[in-house]
Amino acid sequence: MQLSRRGFIKLTGAGLAASSLGALGFGPAGEAMAAAVRPFKLVAATETRNTCTYCSVACGILIYSMGDRAKNARSNIIHIEGDPDHPVNRGTLCPKGAGLLDVVHAPTRLKTPRYRAPGASEFKEVSWEFALGRIARLMKDDRDKNFIDKNKAGTTVNRWTTTGMLAASASSSETAYLTWKVARSLGMVVFDNQARV
Amino acid sequence: MTNTWQDIKNANLVVVMGGNAAEAHPCGFKWVIEAKIENSAKLVVIDPRFTRTASVADKYAPIRPGTDIAFLSGVIRYLLANDRIQHEYVRAYTNAGMIVKEEFGFVDGLFSGYNEDTHSYDKSSWEYEFDEQGFAKVDETWQHPRCVINLLRKHVDRYTPEMVTRICGTPIEKYMEICELFASTSAPDKAMTSLFALGWTQHSVGAQNIRSMAMIQLLLGNIGVAGGGMNALRGHSNIQGLTDVGLLSNAMPGYLTLPYDREDTFETYMSTKQFKPLRPGQISYWQNYRKFMVSFQKAIYGDAATAENNWAYDWLPKLDVPLYDIIRAFEMMDKGEMTGYICQGFNPLQAFPDRGKIRRSLGKLKYLITMDPLDTETSRFWEDFGPQNPSKPEDIQTEVFQLPTTCFAEENGSLVNSARWLQWHWKAAEAPGMAKSDIWIMSGIFHRMREMYRKEGGAFPDPLLHLSWNYTDPHDPDPEELSKDMNGRALVDLKDASGAVTVHAGKLLDGFAQLRDDGTTASGCWIFTGSFTEKGNQMARRDASDPREQGIAPNWAWAWPANRRILYNRASADPAGKAWNPGKPVIEWNGTQWTGIDVPDYTPTTKPSDSVGPFIMNAEGLGRLFARDQMAEGPFPEHYEPFESPSENILHPKVKSNPAARVFADDRAAMGKVADFPYVATTYRLTEHFHFWTKHALINAILQPEEFIEIGEVLAKQKGIVQGGWVKVSSKRGWVTCKAYVTKRIKPLIVDGKPTHVIGVPLHWGFTGQARKGFGANTLTPSVGDANTQTPEFKAFLVNIERATGPAV
Numbered sequence A: 001m002q003l004s005r006r007g008f009i010k011l012t013g014a015g016l017a018a019s020s021l022g023a024l025g026f027g028p029a030g031e032a033m034a035a036a037v038r039p040f041k042l043v044a045a046t047e048t049r050n051t052c053t054y055c056s057v058a059c060g061i062l063i064y065s066m067g068d069r070a071k072n073a074r075s076n077i078i079h080i081e082g083d084p085d086h087p088v089n090r091g092t093l094c095p096k097g098a099g100l101l102d103v104v105h106a107p108t109r110l111k112t113p114r115y116r117a118p119g120a121s122e123f124k125e126v127s128w129e130f131a132l133g134r135i136a137r138l139m140k141d142d143r144d145k146n147f148i149d150k151n152k153a154g155t156t157v158n159r160w161t162t163t164g165m166l167a168a169s170a171s172s173s174e175t176a177y178l179t180w181k182v183a184r185s186l187g188m189v190v191f192d193n194q195a196r197v
Numbered sequence B: 001m002t003n004t005w006q007d008i009k010n011a012n013l014v015v016v017m018g019g020n021a022a023e024a025h026p027c028g029f030k031w032v033i034e035a036k037i038e039n040s041a042k043l044v045v046i047d048p049r050f051t052r053t054a055s056v057a058d059k060y061a062p063i064r065p066g067t068d069i070a071f072l073s074g075v076i077r078y079l080l081a082n083d084r085i086q087h088e089y090v091r092a093y094t095n096a097g098m099i100v101k102e103e104f105g106f107v108d109g110l111f112s113g114y115n116e117d118t119h120s121y122d123k124s125s126w127e128y129e130f131d132e133q134g135f136a137k138v139d140e141t142w143q144h145p146r147c148v149i150n151l152l153r154k155h156v157d158r159y160t161p162e163m164v165t166r167i168c169g170t171p172i173e174k175y176m177e178i179c180e181l182f183a184s185t186s187a188p189d190k191a192m193t194s195l196f197a198l199g200w201t202q203h204s205v206g207a208q209n210i211r212s213m214a215m216i217q218l219l220l221g222n223i224g225v226a227g228g229g230m231n232a233l234r235g236h237s238n239i240q241g242l243t244d245v246g247l248l249s250n251a252m253p254g255y256l257t258l259p260y261d262r263e264d265t266f267e268t269y270m271s272t273k274q275f276k277p278l279r280p281g282q283i284s285y286w287q288n289y290r291k292f293m294v295s296f297q298k299a300i301y302g303d304a305a306t307a308e309n310n311w312a313y314d315w316l317p318k319l320d321v322p323l324y325d326i327i328r329a330f331e332m333m334d335k336g337e338m339t340g341y342i343c344q345g346f347n348p349l350q351a352f353p354d355r356g357k358i359r360r361s362l363g364k365l366k367y368l369i370t371m372d373p374l375d376t377e378t379s380r381f382w383e384d385f386g387p388q389n390p391s392k393p394e395d396i397q398t399e400v401f402q403l404p405t406t407c408f409a410e411e412n413g414s415l416v417n418s419a420r421w422l423q424w425h426w427k428a429a430e431a432p433g434m435a436k437s438d439i440w441i442m443s444g445i446f447h448r449m450r451e452m453y454r455k456e457g458g459a460f461p462d463p464l465l466h467l468s469w470n471y472t473d474p475h476d477p478d479p480e481e482l483s484k485d486m487n488g489r490a491l492v493d494l495k496d497a498s499g500a501v502t503v504h505a506g507k508l509l510d511g512f513a514q515l516r517d518d519g520t521t522a523s524g525c526w527i528f529t530g531s532f533t534e535k536g537n538q539m540a541r542r543d544a545s546d547p548r549e550q551g552i553a554p555n556w557a558w559a560w561p562a563n564r565r566i567l568y569n570r571a572s573a574d575p576a577g578k579a580w581n582p583g584k585p586v587i588e589w590n591g592t593q594w595t596g597i598d599v600p601d602y603t604p605t606t607k608p609s610d611s612v613g614p615f616i617m618n619a620e621g622l623g624r625l626f627a628r629d630q631m632a633e634g635p636f637p638e639h640y641e642p643f644e645s646p647s648e649n650i651l652h653p654k655v656k657s658n659p660a661a662r663v664f665a666d667d668r669a670a671m672g673k674v675a676d677f678p679y680v681a682t683t684y685r686l687t688e689h690f691h692f693w694t695k696h697a698l699i700n701a702i703l704q705p706e707e708f709i710e711i712g713e714v715l716a717k718q719k720g721i722v723q724g725g726w727v728k729v730s731s732k733r734g735w736v737t738c739k740a741y742v743t744k745r746i747k748p749l750i751v752d753g754k755p756t757h758v759i760g761v762p763l764h765w766g767f768t769g770q771a772r773k774g775f776g777a778n779t780l781t782p783s784v785g786d787a788n789t790q791t792p793e794f795k796a797f798l799v800n801i802e803r804a805t806g807p808a809v
């Protein structure tokens, strides 16, 4: 009997009759065990395909979350494992990828924008409106003050060197493209990513 | 990578040098094991430490950090002296026979054209001789004394086995055995793959480390073939994508380059880009540069980019220096020349060289913005965390914004893996709390600034006001829409020569051959054209079938360029079009066209008799054993010592380190001397950690909970350092106290007759997250970069080590 791993999980979790478990070759001990285990928790979970966020082997992963994506139902990720269909990792993960669930739920995940005023000894929580408004003001003031439209020779150069940016090499290419557009349309040249570190 | 991860299994010889794949890329390294088991491949590891990769190697050789060029130049000498090169390949596919200008030379460590004041070269002599038609002259017989192969022979002649072992500290018999293993793959049907990573790039001669091996691979005929190639095992999950999309100071998407001040008009800019073929009949693909460039400007500026305004060329910022790299950025910051800095998913306080300088510089900013899912050290640089981050917050006037972002599991989008595959991923959950995506945040900043410019006016607002932004939700563009922008579309009905419409206006393009230079097509990243077509999102393809199980999987996701999985695959076949290795052909000529398991480098009907070279991005169509003017420090690699080195340069004492490196005066003053810092240090990752994020994940923090260094038994004994005891490691720039791991895996090397000790410094610690508080390796590292890329020299520097007492508990 050919049964995919995922199909197997579905079958057993759905309370498979002992006789057909026997047909899978488990024998009486397997039957007794199958009867004793509670329905496998991933059966009710939603499966999402994703990629390990760490290194560029880019192992395929399956993320399992509670919640069925219905509006007002908040998904909660409960399990992450290697994608057995992926041609590179074929279901395996290394010690980094195997810990992905813990980074998703790290206690140091940030949840609120925070702001530290000059000289202050701590952060305070602020609204997005405050943060983005203040950032746009600071950036514009600096750009207006220091933008170089022509160099000494009179060539149009349109560059802004006094505010710089480091872009994230774990972000998607789509994020990267949008970031490029915004940074360069402002004339930013001090601009880099993790390619070198 | 020129090849794929799975293709490693086709190798006969795997050389890991400049990396540690078993620990840093474990799930990719399984293909090395596959090669050993299924293909009887041999694994050679050359590394200062006996790593886990070395532990499964057939041959392991130690090497002093920073001496790889000497080692590899010696290998080139061996191959040439013993005539162990793949002649037919070298003759047909490399520039071995090209004749170099008479003015070219190399004396006492310097190539012709050196300018001592500017630390740079006039490279005009690093060039071929040309005939009346502008084609490079060739001597097919290799008799001419100035043809490339003879100049190379002369250049590497100094790298005798004795010289190599004096410089590198590698035992001579191990070195000779490895030379012979390399040479065994000169057989046309044998392939060697080179796997490398930051162990090669993070040197002041990083790019030349890689070139040295690429030259060996050309001489052995190992580029383009199954199981061969130069395989850079890249770092972050989308570091390839960020590079492809051009998020580097001098880059634009698809490896177009930002203009320099001297390129004052669009035509001047273009005049240096559209390389004319240097040999008859060659493709020289950059001849299409204008199509890529105009289509790009149309993608980002839409109707505002017109032929009349030269496609808004002036709206691109121009560069007055080669690079505004990170070392320069922090130099500027330290001098008070910068106001603001945005760190998107980036933690420079831990990641950049000379952490003291980084902390000091951040404190001189008016504002710092961090966008990250995690609580990074950088966002808290101003806080006092004791010796690991001493600070007086009241003295630091920087405004800091710590913006919470989504992580990988909370977004849709594509990542480009090391093998150039664009793989789509899907969102599994909402972000915690008020965290938002980087797309939302960048859009928010953009809209607010544009609104301010509309209301208040200000410095040159045109590019901002005209930036095309045709997204369904302008405040949170859908990643699919951004992908389609990058793929590109027709702006009018595109017609062929007969007048028939090939692509209707508004439709997505199938490939970059459809791009035009008259403003009728738009494409945000030409190498991605074909990734999201009218047939749908090609990056989301999940058919893992693999013809002949040869590790190509052509219908899984999508690879740039044009879904080609092995770059330069034309070179997998001989000049007549037959596979060098009949057991593992990639593409072959069947009499009318190229067929096989991969997408050919060029039009499938190009006849072998047309002699079109496989290296289509080079104007010669050939692989370069002589780099012309492409490198900062010379057209051939040369051994230069790391900037902090325990040894003189025994080849040319007057030119010790890379003469073309850019070193800022204060960074030079912060270099240590061997008298004070007698040991060589090198930094690296552990398999349980990825940079500074995983210490936020509980399981990883449990697996490797605290900062330590690795020291060999001999030095530990000399210094009275015991297993697990506390040590203080210091460089001219700072110090770290942590525990010592005394190991058999690092042994002293005999360099020029003297014992040289190496200390290993894993890099993962900091003062946020769940692991114990630490300093971080970059407290010690020097601020000097590779002369071409400015990649910092993290892999070879000088330290001292002493026994210490631990912190009071």
Ligand code: SF4
Pocket (backbone or CB within 6 Å): A052, A053, A054, A055, A056, A057, A058, A059, A089, A092, A093, A094, A095, A096, A097, A098, B024, B025, B026, B027, B028
């Ligand atoms: S699981 Fe490990 S090898 Fe795979 S992508 Fe993640 S970090 Fe890389």
